[in-house]
Amino acid sequence: ELIISSDYLQSENVAVLTRTALVTHNVVYAAGPKSCKPRQHMLFKILLQLGSSPQLEGKRAFVNSTMELLAKNVGLEEASDLFSVELESLIKEMKEDYENWTRSSPERFIFDLLVRKSETAVVDYWEEILEIIAMNINHDKDVELRFDMLSLIEHLLLQENLHGTIIFYTEIVIKLILLPCTEWRPGMPIGKIRKASVICLIKLMEQNLIEKDKLDVLLPEMINKLKSSLDDDWAHDLRFACVVLINKIMEFFGTGLDREGFNEIYPELLKRLDDAQDGIRIETCKAFEVFF
Numbered sequence: 001e002l003i004i005s006s007d008y009l010q011s012e013n014v015a016v017l018t019r020t021a022l023v024t025h026n027v028v029y030a031a032g033p034k035s036c037k038p039r040q041h042m043l044f045k046i047l048l049q050l051g052s053s054p055q056l057e058g059k060r061a062f063v064n065s066t067m068e069l070l071a072k073n074v075g076l077e078e079a080s081d082l083f084s085v086e087l088e089s090l091i092k093e094m095k096e097d098y099e100n101w102t103r104s105s106p107e108r109f110i111f112d113l114l115v116r117k118s119e120t121a122v123v124d125y126w127e128e129i130l131e132i133i134a135m136n137i138n139h140d141k142d143v144e145l146r147f148d149m150l151s152l153i154e155h156l157l158l159q160e161n162l163h164g165t166i167i168f169y170t171e172i173v174i175k176l177i178l179l180p181c182t183e184w185r186p187g188m189p190i191g192k193i194r195k196a197s198v199i200c201l202i203k204l205m206e207q208n209l210i211e212k213d214k215l216d217v218l219l220p221e222m223i224n225k226l227k228s229s230l231d232d233d234w235a236h237d238l239r240f241a242c243v244v245l246i247n248k249i250m251e252f253f254g255t256g257l258d259r260e261g262f263n264e265i266y267p268e269l270l271k272r273l274d275d276a277q278d279g280i281r282i283e284t285c286k287a288f289e290v291f292f
Helices: 014-052 054-073 079-094 106-117 119-135 143-157 160-181 191-206 212-230 236-256 259-272 278-291
Strands: none
Touching (some): 014 054, 014 106, 054 079, 191 236, 236 278
């Protein structure tokens, strides 16, 4: 009760957080199976918040070992089982206030760690997870929060055991999360957000996580959204990523890309042959190899 009711878990002082982690470890060790089981949820939440704290990066292994100990004390084989068991109740709790998260909200770090560690258990709560991510990549949210949400999407796209579920929801991921993040907004330093969203689209193409007929429908909107990124005078790495993405799209379609699709892509590639960066011109030539 003292740990939960105080501001220990919200502290930015590494020494306070380290000692809180040590006390929690000792409590879990001393309590054993009999006392840990009825307090499983609260002990897990404490450890989850400690484990997700950026200030405790150096103590992550210690917190993980305590998580393993808690799992064994409550009758589970390993910590990943604990994440799976607790996922439902924590997602429900987060849905009460996720709309108000900021870059300093501890809940958003907890959410990130929870989703990453829950493995295939996330499949049962996929819609809720996407809803939370979509809300927190809005243009009015902090850049750090938006970037971390896109980083989480990239992590999920690379999990082979989730690919079957992702393919079913790919259109939603592209239309509600990734494409809105490619948009240019005046007066907003969001270059890294736009680049991160393009990289996620590249990963999505590389993993074949969309059906060709669905991508065919989305292609005009995708090219339209990418035009401002391809023409961005300041972010050469963003232009490069966009050329790579177009290359991946053409490779994905192969000879199945229709005339209209080629007509969308051709003028945008042509502009990049006049790019100020040698690397982008070379990458554009590689794209033209695929094009022809």
